[in-house]
Structure formats: structure tokens, C-alpha cells
């Protein structure tokens with residue numbers, strides 16, 4: 001594990017963070033330690049209001065730690081000037097403010113500013129980087145569209161392209177996929193993972209998308225209320241049961257076999273479902289959701305095409321089956 005030390009891009013030691021609110025101190029995070037490694041996609045997860053954005057603000061120097069320190073490449077982050085930080089850290093925050101009449105292409109080109117200066121012209125290499133950043137998020141066709149005339153998801157992809165064009169060795173993204181559809185969420189997270197791995201960058205993403213984070217992240221940081229932040233690979237955190245920290249209530253739990261969050265059913269089921277394993281799972285789910293606790297015999301299920309057999313009757317869909325049970329008034 002000694003080699004890991006050289007791969008630390010950003011480190012937090014004993015951080016206490018908070019705000020001054022109506023002349024009183026409001027402490028949000030206490031004694032927090034973290035290490036962000038090069039070549040990895042790290043996802044920061046935790047319940048609303050736990051302090052994820054507060055940590056991001058501290059890393060970006062927008063709030064000062066009350067205690068502790070943040071080190072970038074082993075140096076206190078406050079010893080870097082703003083130009084140096086702009087070259088090193090690319091950021092996508094939740095509420096970007098840019099003039100609506102700016103085009104997507106102009107916004108992404110702004111990502112090159114730390115490398116060219118405010119008046120600097122983009123050279124052919126910069127233009128190539130801008131084009132690649134647009135292409136990577138599949139936004140090339142939006143190049144000439146105005147920011148005020150595109151959808152929230154398209155604007156979000158434009159912001160991500162801008163961060164890609166900035167090409168910082170550290171990328172920090174606060175809920176970058178919040179407005180994106182399922183395919184774009186997966187595409188963007190896989191893209192960030194590729195960038196981290198292939199370009200040896202450190203990518204930190206704040207997200208509530210547990211499924212996609214499990215698919216893509218090398219490391220999780222789990223923030224819980226009143227518990228120290230946990231770090232580890234998603235798989236280790238699942239196997240140790242620590243992932244459950246994200247779901248402190250009794251109503252939901254993380255099913256390690258299926259890799260998904262599920263409702264915890266209190267139903268005492270008195271039924272037997274037999275057949276194809278996937279189909280059995282979905283039949284049981286439908287029976288649970290419909291709160292059917294008792295059946296008068298086994299259900300046999302086949303898949304492709306779907307066919308359910310119950311009490312000498314055949315059904316071609318779960319909807320038909322549940323309608324039948326309803327009509328029998330068995331529950």
C-alpha cells in the first residue's frame with residue numbers, strides 16, 4: 001500500500017467546516033479526513049444536507065476550514081494562486097451562472113481561458129481540445145445554440161464539456177448528471193471514469209445516483225449523519241454492509257445479491273412461485289407491491305413468452321394475473 005501515497009492528489013486532514021448563521025456558528029462537518037487518488041473516479045454520496053457541497057466549497061476555497069488543512073499535491077491549497085488553481089482544478093457546480101446569449105461553443109471555449117489568459121486567442125490545439133470536449137459529451141451539434149435556448153440536460157452536458165476542455169488534473173463535479181436521462185447519465189459517468197483511468201486524473205463526483213455510481217466508481221466516500229466519512233471501493237462497502245449507512249431508515253435496504261435498493265417488505269407471504277428465476281423475482285415483487293399475502297396454490301411462471309399458470313388458468317401478463325386475483329377477491 002506504500003505506493004498509494006504517491007497517488008494522492010488531494011488530501012484533507014482533520015477538517016472542521018461550517019457557516020456563521022445569525023452570528024452563531026453552525027458546524028457541519030467535524031474532524032474529516034479524506035484522500036483523493038490519481039487515476040480514480042471517486043463518488044461522494046450521502047443524504048441531503050449532510051455536507052457534501054460544503055466539503056466541495058472548502059476544497060474550492062469558497063469557505064475556509066475552521067480547523068484542519070487541505071493539501072493539493074502535498075502543498076496547502078491556499079498557497080496556490082487562483083490562476084494555478086484554475087489550471088489544476090476543473091469544476092462543474094450545480095448552479096452555473098452564464099449569460100443566456102452565450103453559445104455552447106463559446107462556453108466550452110471558456111474552459112481554455114486558464115491556459116490562454118482572458119484575452120488569449122485559442123490556437124489550433126485549443127480548438128481541437130474544445131471540439132473533442134463537445135464530441136465527448138455528444139454535444140457537437142449544439143455548438144451554435146444559445147444557453148438560454150437549450151434544455152437543462154443539454155446545458156449540463158455543455159458545462160461538463162467546458163470542464164473537460166479546461167483539462168484540470170483534478171475534476172470536481174457536484175451532481176453533474178442530475179438533469180440527464182438514463183443513457184446520458186451512464187455515458188457521462190463512464191466518460192469520467194475513462195478520463196480518470198486513462199489520463200491519470202482525479203475525478204470527484206457528488207451524486208445521489210447509487211446504481212450508476214456502483215457501476216462506475218473506483219471509490220466511494222460515504223457521508224452519514226453523525227458518523228465519520230467512510231471510504232472504500234463500492235464492492236467492499238457493499239460486502240461489509242457499510243453501504244447501508246446511506247439508508248438509515250427501516251423502510252429500505254440495499255440488497256447485495258441484486259446490487260439494488262429495495263423496499264423492506266413487512267408482508268408475511270404465504271405463497272409459492274416456481275419457474276425461471278428472473279420471472280419468479282418479478283412475480284414476487286408484483287405480489288408484494290399489491291400486498292397479496294395468500295394464494296390458494298402455487299404459481300408457475302415461464303419467460304419468453306411470459307406465461308403464468310395458477311389454479312388451471314393461464315395468464316400472459318402480471319397485470320392480467322393481478323386483475324384475476326382482484327376479481328377473486330382473495331386479499
Ligand SMILES: Nc1ncnc2c1ncn2[C@@H]1O[C@H](COP(=O)(O)OP(=O)(O)OP(=O)(O)O)[C@@H](O)[C@H]1O
Nearest residue numbers: 019020021026028047048049050051052053054055
Ligand atoms: N451558506 C450557508 N449558510 C448556512 N448554512 C448553510 C449554508 N449552505 C449550506 N448550509 C447548511 O449546511 C448543511 C449542509 O449543506 P450542503 O449543501 O453541504 O449539503 P449536501 O450534502 O450537499 O446536500 P444535498 O444532497 O441536499 O445537496 C445544511 O444543513 C445546510 O442548511
